[in-house]
Amino acid sequence: MSQGSDIPTARSGRVTIRTVAEHAGVSVAAVSKVLRDAYGVSAALRAKVEASIATLNYRPSAAARGMRGQTYTIGVIMADINNPFYPQIFEGINDGLSDTQYIPLIGLGRGLATIETTIVHAMVDRQMDGIIMIGQRLNTPGLNEVAKSLPIVVVAHHEPTATAFDTVNNDDELGGRLVVEHLLAQGYKRPAMITLSRAQLGRVDVSDRRERGFAKAMQAAGLGHYVHIEAAEAELDDVTATVRELLERPDPPDAIFGWADYYALEVLSAVRTLGYRVPEDIGVIGYDNSEPCSFTQNNLTSIDQSGREIGRQAVRMLLERIGGRTTVEHFVTTPKVSLRGSTQR
Amino acid sequence: MSQGSDIPTARSGRVTIRTVAEHAGVSVAAVSKVLRDAYGVSAALRAKVEASIATLNYRPSAAARGMRGQTYTIGVIMADINNPFYPQIFEGINDGLSDTQYIPLIGLGRGLATIETTIVHAMVDRQMDGIIMIGQRLNTPGLNEVAKSLPIVVVAHHEPTATAFDTVNNDDELGGRLVVEHLLAQGYKRPAMITLSRAQLGRVDVSDRRERGFAKAMQAAGLGHYVHIEAAEAELDDVTATVRELLERPDPPDAIFGWADYYALEVLSAVRTLGYRVPEDIGVIGYDNSEPCSFTQNNLTSIDQSGREIGRQAVRMLLERIGGRTTVEHFVTTPKVSLRGSTQR
Helix, strand or coil: CCCCCCCCCHHHCCCCHHHHHHHHCCCHHHHHHHHHCCCCCCHHHHHHHHHHHHHHCCCCCHHHHHCCCCCCEEEEEECCCCCCCHHHHHHHHHHHHCCCCCEEEEEECCCCHHHHHHHHHHHHHCCCCEEEEECCCCCHHHHHHHHHHCCEEEECCCCCCCCCCEEEEECHHHHHHHHHHHHHHCCCCCEEEEEECHHHHCCCHHHHHHHHHHHHHHHHCCCCCCCCEEEECCCHHHHHHHHHHHHCCCCCCCEEEECCHHHHHHHHHHHHHCCCCCCCCCEEEEECCCHHHHCCCCCCEEEECCHHHHHHHHHHHHHHHHCCCCCCCEEEECCEEECCHHHCC | CCCCCCCCCHHHCCCCHHHHHHHHCCCHHHHHHHHHCCCCCCHHHHHHHHHHHHHHCCCCCHHHHHHHCCCCEEEEEECCCCCCCHHHHHHHHHHHHCCCCCEEEEEECCCCHHHHHHHHHHHHHCCCCEEEEECCCCCHHHHHHHHHHCCEEEECCCCCCCCCCEEEEECHHHHHHHHHHHHHHCCCCCEEEEEECHHHHCCCHHHHHHHHHHHHHHHHCCCCCCCCEEEECCCHHHHHHHHHHHHCCCCCCCEEEECCHHHHHHHHHHHHHCCCCCCCCCEEEEECCCHHHHCCCCCCEEEECCHHHHHHHHHHHHHHHHCCCCCCCEEEECCEEECCHHHCC
16 A cells, blocks of 8 residues: 555646546536535535535635635744754644544744744744744734634744733743752852843743843842843854853853853753863753753753643644634643753762 | 734735625626636736736635645654754755745644644645655655645655655765775774664655665675664663664774764764763764764764755755646765864874
8 A cells, every 4th residue: 555645636646626526416616615605505405415525524625625615724833943942832732633633734933023923924824723933033013913713723832911912831930940040059058041032033021031030040049149141143153152252251140041052052062062070160051941951961950841732732722712712811830840860969 | 013914814804805805896707716726707807807816915714725736835744853953954944035926834743754744734735836845754656646636845855766856865875885984994993873763764765775785885995794773762861872882892892873963863872871981982983073062062073965966956846846847856865074172083
């Protein structure tokens, strides 16, 4: 048996609207009316056509179905496929869709609101039933506009007062606080943080909240005079330069928090390139508890925000919205420290 | 300015086919005929409607356009978003599409031909203009079926005699040979290989060819008695167990080739977990030259197959197919060693 042999094709003589019409003994226009749920279709005609559709196992094309209702496609917009946190979320999305006929199709926003908007247009045009946006750059007014066209659920964007769309997050401010408390408990005295560059990205509230939690916890611990939060671009070179600047200060940090694992893995690289030992000289901690954290060469302590659960909840909420729910829901998971060797000295 | 404020919505009173009809002073049916390129539309009617469409900046929905022609969407099917090689290919895809109006939408096949087939159906249904499949499990008969419905280009699947679809690959057999030649030149005596598990995946010819190149080069070097190619599942636990088995042999290898970087990064982890030093005790080499190779904690020698170029070529070939090319093209890049610390002793 060849795989994929039941793929419909115009050239292979498979079932079309014309086949259905011939089988039912009615006109193509009549079948089209039934498919469109058009006004004035008799119950008898509907029954006859639907029987033929069932017998022939006819699937009207998504374009045709899209004209009249659901396409059973949901869009997922994420920045890129480099971030090792996203596979976790996607596992949860797959969990949530596993007993449904929905198919997720992914667009990559590349961290730019203009590209995200183009993808949203494309998804709206293609009659997708709803969109999950993950770590998007579109701001709240932009999201409200999108929500007028189709249901959306937004992951990693705190907007607890939004009513037009649902959100799923972890408590990022608490996560930032947990980082400081953990590092101090491990005996580190001067934690610093490397965060997302604003210049590149505009206001991204996930990193913002982690920064706020970090700064507040430093103050609460009597370290308000030592709050170093430095922004870097995502590339290894820029993270390395930023780490070097920090470590060449007269009062260098003895621990560095990378705001997300894909930064923290580069911080690990930078710290070792500069000749420091982890965790003895410098502790390193990330955020997301993504898969590479557990590789021996990384052995990276990280904050677990339950990415798979976030993906599951996002799907549940989107399907509820598609099903007609108009009330709003904002779901928040509780972060926790996942301890590994990079902060154990 | 709110971002995304020009997203079309039925509720926002934006331009519809009705607006166009009113502006042009013709019926909705007449506009529809022009949009459909229907028979019997006069040049005067066409000119009037097209002028109104231009003035109003009207975009017919993709579903409507899909009924009559191109949707300017291409599908990309890849196994997952865990593999650090895929971002390279995607950079090339973005390069290739940057001056076009095409949007790529991604489906994840999860290494299963059944899921790939469902996604292909979805993409055909949604009138996508073509599909790029990367490392798919669908076999050649399945791909020939798909190619009856729409243009496809296949990446990482060697089928040099295929005529219904184009392919883009690197020379994987040469790559396997380069691994052995490199390791022997570095002074290693007993290289082994950890490869993709067949049980899980069926015949995947990229790993197959790398194995063949590896085995042939071992024979050519007089090491035909020492060809150890062990299959493992992709998870860290299974790779670690397989590395342990190899290293506990009476004649353990002194170097290990992970068939792709996402395996080799786990091999690195396993070797160090088991207490061996890299590169002194065990050399480790990967394939793909993906971004994490250059992190200090990995410092992983790898075979570069020019992933970005592969992505660019795949797009070029798909757009040519969409444009009407019916001749076949099979494009192959030449792999080369990218030397780092993991094999330098």
